[in-house]
Amino acid sequence: MVEMPETQPEVPGPVDTSVSRLERGDTPFTFGQRNLVDEEQVWNHNAWDNVEWGEEQITEAEEKLVKQREAPVKPFDKKLFMSDPAKYWNQFYRNNRENFFKDRKWLRVEFPSLYEATRHDAGKRVILEVGCGAGNTMFPVLEANENPDLMITGVDFSNQAVKLVKESKSFDPKHAHAAVWDLAEPSGALPEGIEEHSVDIVVMIFVFSALAPDQWEQAVRNLKKLLKPDGEILFRDYGRYDLTQLRFKGGRLLDDNFYIRGDGTRVYFFTEEELEQIFGKEFEVAKIAADRRLLVNRLRKLKMYRIWMQARFVNRLE
Template sequence: MFEEISAPVEGVTEKVVLKETKPPLDSRIGKDAPFQFGQRVLADDNDVWNHNAWDHAEWGEEQKVEAETLISKQYENPVEEFDKKLYNGNPAKYWDIFYKNNKENFFKDRKWLQIEFPVLYEATKADAPPVTILEIGCGAGNTMFPVMSQNENPNFRIIGADYSKNAVQLVKNSASYNPEIAHACVWDLSNENLELPETVEPESVDIIIMVFVFSALAPEQWVHAVNNLQKILKPGGQILFRDYGRYDLAQVRFKKGRLLDDNFYIRGDGTRVYFFTEEELRDIFGKFFQEERVATDRRLLVNRKKQLKMYRIWMQAVFKKPLEN
């Protein structure tokens, strides 16, 4: 099993580390031993300081009010209008710089996808039907390569598309890149001309993966992105989605000079990030897609030394394109 451990720092793009986990042993109670994903639930508040992380964290009015209070202070010092135009005018520039500064060894393979989205790995089985997978925001290939490494399907194809040319080059330069079944290309998900990624035909993709991708778009770009998604996806095809949720620790920690717009921020490296609610996701994707699952993944992180409680909140969803429009 794998657990997603995140260490957000205000103004710095979040680095995600994947830690292999095993079922808990009684002798490990009170220690930070690995544990089975999703099984550490806080049943008694008196036990909160026993571990560094708790799954399925309860979220009450007290936590919401505290988060809203901190976020309200961000409105006192938003991003200056000149800088806002600068960041929104050429967002690809900052992602290019990010991938130039952070090579492929900075990122960890997202093997947790096998737990969260098993349909990806079902598509790699030897007896699986022909399948085409498109990962949007492929980065350095940390979703593509774990999936490819398990493939036994002779009719398997995966395409990685990213806003950043430097990210795409990292994928192509990797020893794991196999052009016989994979293709990587530069592509803007939010382009207004309905231009599709290289080698991708209309309604030709069975599965679209978007992990921490949609949050990089400005709200006015969402409509263009969804138009492109519905043009690409086959009837019956699925979108696998994971991204940042409203009141996540990363949002609450932003200080002055980072707020671009409501729930939309600029990090210290110039990249943008939005924090979603379930209702927003239903509004964004509901025009073209059926909701298979929309959920909020909350985790309570604990700093036992400082006696601090910190909440991580992610949105996870699966949308399906109807067989008939």
């Protein structure tokens, strides 16, 4: 794994699609090793890693976004969806409480510091999972924990999600805590039980995308207030032109690259440059990259392109 410099991070510019990702040196994370070298072999596996996009694919994706802009969410519905987002997340967790838990095994490879904190000799470590949902990160970390001084807190916008976590058989009050908290809390109030500059690691997996763009600045300020000097944010979320974005039909677009799903929850699709601008104001961008994957339906001969953004931000001293 090749990491970007820890001191003066390179500011990403336009991606040169005429050369491969490896030739560009765009390998700050480990995104899998099954690379498609021969196009004729595309149907041999269900998934391929590090897949490059050509100009033709980008043009096709932009054409789909143009059609979405022609039929945005109606003003009345937009006001309804934006006024009480917690309502829809609570409904989501009530409806899916038995269906969605998955152990994120890839975290051990992509974000090793998360599991280094569980070592028996790691010393006092505080982990905060923002947007904990049903505990998809919290519980695997607790299961692996050998550190007597580890504390992991899960916070979520949804009180139903927090309830699920607390009721789980895997919830260990000795090393775990859970609370309702809004990442973009306007007052700057921190989660229950968390003091200023006390957190070593913040984990945000498919969380930031649920915020409206006008909430980003406040959310970053809140994260700055949480983290210790040299504390880090481990980030993964949706990328621009992901299959999920391109599949949205008319009446789902709230704003540019910001949508309302069928269940009423919101989602934004990021670029590397946007994340650099959003987090770079307060944090050092230690790593940032796009995870581009090709999923294949070999029976129906369908190709499905997924794009996720992954990053590591560090709270350096001023």
